[in-house]
Amino acid sequence: MTGEFVLTGARLATMASFDTPYGLIEDGAVAVSGGRIVWTGPREKLSADNFPWEQRDLGGRLVTPGLIDCHTHIVFGGNRAMEFEMRLNGASYEEVARAGGGIVSTVSATREASLEQLVQDALPRLDALIAEGAAVVEVKSGYGLDLDTELNMLRAARRLGELRPVTVKTTFLGAHATPAEYKGRDDAYIGEVCIPALRAAHAEGLVDAVDGFCENIAFAPAQIERVFKVAQELGLPVKLHAEQLSHQGGTKLAADYSALSVDHVEYATEDDARAMAASGSVAVILPGAFYTIRETQAPPIEHFRSHGVPMALATDCNPGSSPLTSLLLTMNMGCTLFRMTPEEALAGVTRNAARALGLTDRGQIAAGMRADLAVWDVETPAELAYRIGFNPLYTRIYEGTQ
Numbered sequence: 328m329t330g331e332f333v334l335t336g337a338r339l340a341t342m343a344s345f346d347t348p349y350g351l352i353e354d355g356a357v358a359v360s361g362g363r364i365v366w367t368g369p370r371e372k373l374s375a376d377n378f379p380w381e382q383r384d385l386g387g388r389l390v391t392p393g394l395i396d397c398h399t400h401i402v403f404g405g406n407r408a409m410e411f412e413m414r415l416n417g418a419s420y421e422e423v424a425r426a427g428g429g430i431v432s433t434v435s436a437t438r439e440a441s442l443e444q445l446v447q448d449a450l451p452r453l454d455a456l457i458a459e460g461a462a463v464v465e466v467k468s469g470y471g472l473d474l475d476t477e478l479n480m481l482r483a484a485r486r487l488g489e490l491r492p493v494t495v496k497t498t499f500l501g502a503h504a505t506p507a508e509y510k511g512r513d514d515a516y517i518g519e520v521c522i523p524a525l526r527a528a529h530a531e532g533l534v535d536a537v538d539g540f541c542e543n544i545a546f547a548p549a550q551i552e553r554v555f556k557v558a559q560e561l562g563l564p565v566k567l568h569a570e571q572l573s574h575q576g577g578t579k580l581a582a583d584y585s586a587l588s589v590d591h592v593e594y595a596t597e598d599d600a601r602a603m604a605a606s607g608s609v610a611v612i613l614p615g616a617f618y619t620i621r622e623t624q625a626p627p628i629e630h631f632r633s634h635g636v637p638m639a640l641a642t643d644c645n646p647g648s649s650p651l652t653s654l655l656l657t658m659n660m661g662c663t664l665f666r667m668t669p670e671e672a673l674a675g676v677t678r679n680a681a682r683a684l685g686l687t688d689r690g691q692i693a694a695g696m697r698a699d700l701a702v703w704d705v706e707t708p709a710e711l712a713y714r715i716g717f718n719p720l721y722t723r724i725y726e727g728t729q
């Protein structure tokens with residue numbers, strides 16, 4: 328189904344209003360033309376004269392906005408199952424990192440991989456996300472840590488968006504770790520590799536946003552700020568992995584730069600939440616990493632709620648701390664591990680995830696939005712977060728095409 332059509336008999340979780348939970352419209356209709364939603368509302372208010380198009384009755388099925396995974400590292404070489412075993416033998420995530428494992432151990436496999444190999448390795452991960460209704464996927468660099476490979480990763484990310492009916496948003500993450508050849512010389516790496524790679528990637532049109540890893544096993548706020556200053560000079564928005572394993576003050580820095588989002592935030596404080604509320608930054612909650620590295624400090628959901636900080640949820644799909652390619656399981660984890668409500672979880676992979684990527688025409692079912700929709704064989708929206716390991720997707724509509 329493509330072109331102009333009307334969906335009827337749909338329970339619409341529009342995520343577009345706060346009047347009712349999920350912005351729910353019980354017996355709704357959606358008129359689509361040119362890949363856009365041109366009208367939506369209760370079926371009885373649909374004027375067939377205005378939209379004399381093919382109608383398709385969805386039989387009462389639930390319709391949500393197409394899902395959005397706003398934080399992934401799905402482009403990388405190799406895998407890290409052996410570290411999984413190390414941790415099962417008692418090594419902590421930080422001990423693995425300090426022993427030369429962690430991020431830098433994926434770097435050599437990524438540097439050795441061709442562009443085509445990086446694309447082919449990532450496609451199954453992308454397909455798994457699409458199979459659960461994803462319409463937008465953010466993809467970061469950060470496993471090259473040299474100029475050529477950082478660019479190759481972002482080229483692979485762009486290629487993924489050409490090969491599949493999905494929107495790929497790219498994020499430069501050169502400040503992910505210091506590579507072995509710069510061990511103990513973080514500042515030199517930032518100046519000699521990371522920043523030149525950012526400039527080159529931007530010049531090639533490969534960068535939609537800039538990220539960093541602010542942590543005691545990665546970079547200090549002052550080092551991240553060097554990268555953020557260049558992002559600002561290039562007119563690129565920023566986001567930041569912050570307060571994941573400890574409190575380093577990355578959140579405040581990100582808020583100072585009006586970051587689109589601050590991600591992980593397990594160790595964020597109420598003051599951090601206030602700063603994020605003031606800057607309009609989204610808290611991106613990543614339960615897959617919390618779960619995989621057996622973290623014990625949950626993110627301050629209540630502070631985000633009370634200060635009106637929008638919360639997104641994402642897989643953080645990466646080979647070390649979150650080998651997760653299910654947004655539905657991510658939603659379940661957000662509820663079960665962090666006590667987010669099912670409505671917050673759905674907002675986390677739709678409306679708020681769009682905001683975390685600076686997208687204004689995704690993540691909601693409303694006139695003017697792109698016609699990215701997911702149709703589900705469930706009665707209620709809560710079932711999407713409730714079930715574990717079950718994918719009830721009936722069909723996916725991407726930019727008005729089923």
Ligand SMILES: O=C(O)CC[C@@H]1NC(=O)NC1=O
Nearest residue numbers: 429430540568616645647648
């Ligand atoms: O272990 C990896 O490969 C990525 C870890 C991932 N990156 C980051 O900044 N925080 C994480 O948990």
Ligand SMILES: [Fe+3]
Nearest residue numbers: 398400568643
């Ligand atoms: Fe991450």
